[in-house]
Amino acid sequence: MPFVLRNEEGAVVGLFKEQGELASEFLPPEHPEVAAFVAETAGAEAGAFPLQSDVEMIRVIEDVVDLLIAKNLIVLTDLPPVVQQKLLRRRNLRADLFGGMSVGDADEEGLF
Numbered sequence: 001m002p003f004v005l006r007n008e009e010g011a012v013v014g015l016f017k018e019q020g021e022l023a024s025e026f027l028p029p030e031h032p033e034v035a036a037f038v039a040e041t042a043g044a045e046a047g048a049f050p051l052q053s054d055v056e057m058i059r060v061i062e063d064v065v066d067l068l069i070a071k072n073l074i075v076l077t078d079l080p081p082v083v084q085q086k087l088l089r090r091r092n093l094r095a096d097l098f099g100g101m102s103v104g105d106a107d108e109e110g111l112f
Contacts, residue, residue: 012037
């Protein structure tokens with residue numbers, strides 16, 4: 001699952017559990033076209049759930065990491081380099097978008 005039904009323009013307009021006369025093309029559940037169709041048909045609030053809840057959870061995790069660092073329970077350098085880079089990039093992006101401290105500013109004092 002799912003097998004997709006497409007319209008004349010090639011857009012996904014239906015999903016089926018089983019292959020049938022109308023829906024013979026298989027797409028994996030994580031395929032972007034399947035996700036877009038599910039989000040669109042589930043309604044604005046319900047359709048936003050998977051992406052919105054992921055974004056909210058990511059923010060929670062970032063805040064927890066910041067709190068652990070602030071309380072000296074972990075050190076940023078204890079984390080793998082890839083994770084450090086992602087956290088720093090997100091922190092700097094948030095600072096640029098919403099104002100505030102940037103990790104790259106040596107003159108400012110922050111968590112990192």
